[in-house]
Amino acid sequence: MRIVKTVFKLLGILLLVSVxxxxxxxxxxxxxxxxxxxxxxxxxSLPLDGSAEDITVDRERGFAYISYMDRAALIRGEAVQGTIMRIDLNRVPLVPEDALLDRPAHLRTHGLSLYISPEGKRSLFVINHPVNRGTEPELVEVFDEVAPGQFRHRETFRSPLFNSPNDLAAVGPRQFYVANDKVLKGG
Structure with missing residues (x-):
C-alpha cells in the first residue's frame, strides 16, 4: 500500500511539472x-491563368516580378513553359505582363532573385527545372534588363550541386547562392 501511495505521489509531481x-x-x-x-x-486579388511560385520587388522602380507557370497543367502532364511576369505597382489596375523579351527553349520557372549592380544595372536570376527532374540537369538562367522591366536572356548556369533548387539569392552579376530543398545525392 505504501508503494502505491509513493507511485501516485511521483505521478502527481510528474503531471504537475509537465503542466x-x-x-x-x-x-x-x-x-x-x-x-x-x-x-x-x-x-x-490578381487573377492569373497559372500560378506564382516566387516574387521579388524592385522597390526603386515599383515593379514586382513573378515566377509564373501553369502548374495545374504541368500536373496533368501537359507541356508547360513558364515565364517571368512583371507587375507595375504604380499603375492601377494591376496588370501582369511578360517581362522576358526572349527565353531559353525550355523554361520551367521556380525561385527568382533580382540583382541590382552599384551602377543600377539589373539582372534576374531564375531557377529553371528540367522536364525530367532527377535525370536532366537543374539550371539557373540569368536575364539582363535592356529597358525598364524588360529582360533578355544572357547566360545559363549548371552544376551538380543544383540537386533540387528551390530558391536563390543573387549577390553579383555572376554570383548567387542556391537553396536545395532536398539533401544532396551521395553525400
Missing part, C-alpha cells in the same frame, strides 16, 4: 497573447 512546463512553453511562444490586426494597406 507547468507546457504552460511555460505556450506562454513563451505567445499562445496567450492577443494579436491585433494592423495592416494599413489594401490587398487586391
Amino acid at each position: 507547468i512546463g507546457t504552460l511555460y512553453v505556450l506562454n513563451r511562444g505567445g499562445a496567450f497573447r492577443e494579436i491585433r490586426p494592423h495592416f494599413a494597406g489594401r490587398c487586391d
Whole structure:
C-alpha cells in the first residue's frame, strides 16, 4: 500500500511539472497573447491563368516580378513553359505582363532573385527545372534588363550541386547562392 501511495505521489509531481512546463512553453511562444490586426494597406486579388511560385520587388522602380507557370497543367502532364511576369505597382489596375523579351527553349520557372549592380544595372536570376527532374540537369538562367522591366536572356548556369533548387539569392552579376530543398545525392 505504501508503494502505491509513493507511485501516485511521483505521478502527481510528474503531471504537475509537465503542466507547468507546457504552460511555460505556450506562454513563451505567445499562445496567450492577443494579436491585433494592423495592416494599413489594401490587398487586391490578381487573377492569373497559372500560378506564382516566387516574387521579388524592385522597390526603386515599383515593379514586382513573378515566377509564373501553369502548374495545374504541368500536373496533368501537359507541356508547360513558364515565364517571368512583371507587375507595375504604380499603375492601377494591376496588370501582369511578360517581362522576358526572349527565353531559353525550355523554361520551367521556380525561385527568382533580382540583382541590382552599384551602377543600377539589373539582372534576374531564375531557377529553371528540367522536364525530367532527377535525370536532366537543374539550371539557373540569368536575364539582363535592356529597358525598364524588360529582360533578355544572357547566360545559363549548371552544376551538380543544383540537386533540387528551390530558391536563390543573387549577390553579383555572376554570383548567387542556391537553396536545395532536398539533401544532396551521395553525400
